[in-house]
Amino acid sequence: LEEQVALRTKELEANQEELKSSYEELQQQTLWLSAQKEEIENQQALIVGKSNELELKNKRLLELNQEKNSLVGIVAHDLRSPLAAIMSALELIKMQPDLTEEEVKRLLSSIEEFVNRQLGMINRILDMEAVESGEYSFKKQKIDLNVFIKRVVEDLASASDKKNIKIRPLLTTIPKFIDAxxxxxxxxxxxLVSNAIKFSPEHSNIYLLLEEGKGSIRIGVKDEGPGISPSDQKKMFNKFQKLSAKPTGGESSTGLGLSIVKRxxxxxxxxVWCESTLGEGATFWVEFKSVEK
Incomplete structure (x- = not known):
């Protein structure tokens, strides 16, 4: 009996040792599986991250392609039209040597206007690219807005006079300063004023406003045009956006002016923001921090 008990004890000890060995092996396999699972999860997270990154890049490429198409459209139409007009005027001068001095001056004036229009469109495109690439630097200085706005209005008088539009600066005699x-x-x-001229009817008014808030000054440009719809207001500060309202004098538009203003x-x-109701004109406001004299 003792021999049987001893034999049985040895068998049990051997089984116990075998179980212990199997348990340790199972533990190692569990640790290995856990490590594999963690690695798979990390790989999945990396794949999801790369997928999201790729999706964003693809979205950006689609946006860039759309911008490229818009830019090609501008070059093909808005820049080609003035060029065609310039060529027509030059051909007229060349083909008709008996034109009077007054007629030649008028044609040259038209050519100058078309060239300036092209230059303006090209400058707006380059300005936007400079802002987006960060290749610009600001040299801030203290500016009296009353004096500054009057000078800008004087420079825009010829454009507004062509449509018999009056630009009326409703300013104050008290100096108002900003750093800009x-x-x-x-x-x-x-x-902002050029936009107002472009979309305003003839014989209307454009008002330049100055309002003082708590530590800030607002510059307002108010017109008597057709107003801007709520749907247009949501996208008007984006690049290459052509709104439903059309220029009243057949002027061209790159759809860049307001996006440049915002940047x-x-x-x-x-x-900057806009307040407008369809049929009641629009007011664009720009707000900066005010500074002491």
Whole structure:
């Protein structure tokens, strides 16, 4: 009996040792499987990340392709039209040597206008590219808005006079100062006023407003045009956006003016927005921090 008990004990010990060995092997396999699972999860996360990154890049490529198509459309239409008009005027001067001095001057004036229109469109495209690539620098200085706006209005008088539009600066005699880059601020105001001229009917008014808030000053450009629909207001500050309203004098539009305004304003720590009701004109506001004299 003792021998049987001893034999049985040895068998049990051997089985126990075998079980222990199997358990340790199972533990190692479990650890290996856990490591494999973690690695698979990491790979899956990496794949998801790459997929999202690829999706974003693909979306950006589609946007760039759309911008390229829009740019090609501008070059093909808006830039080609003035060129055709220039060539026609030059052909007329060449083919009719008996034109009077007054007639030649009028044709040369038309050519100059078309060239300036082309230059303006090209500059707007280059301005936008410079802003987006960060290749611009601001030289801020203290600017009296009353004086500054009056000068800009004087420079835009010829454009408004062609449509018998009156630009009326409703300013104050009290100096109002902001810190801004004068060159970029001029482009902001010029773009907003030029837009107002472009979409306003003849014999209407455009008002330049100044409002003072808590630590800020607002510049307003108010027109008597057709107004802007809510759907257009949502996209009007995007690049290459042609809105439903059409220029009243057949002027061309790149769809870049308002997007440039937004980029320049925000780059100088300001904000811009539009208030408009269809049929009641539009008011564009630009707001900057005010500074002491």
């Amino acid at each position: 880059d004068s060159s970029y601020l001029r482009q902001i105001i010029e773009n 320049f304003v925000e780059a100088m720590d300001g904000r």
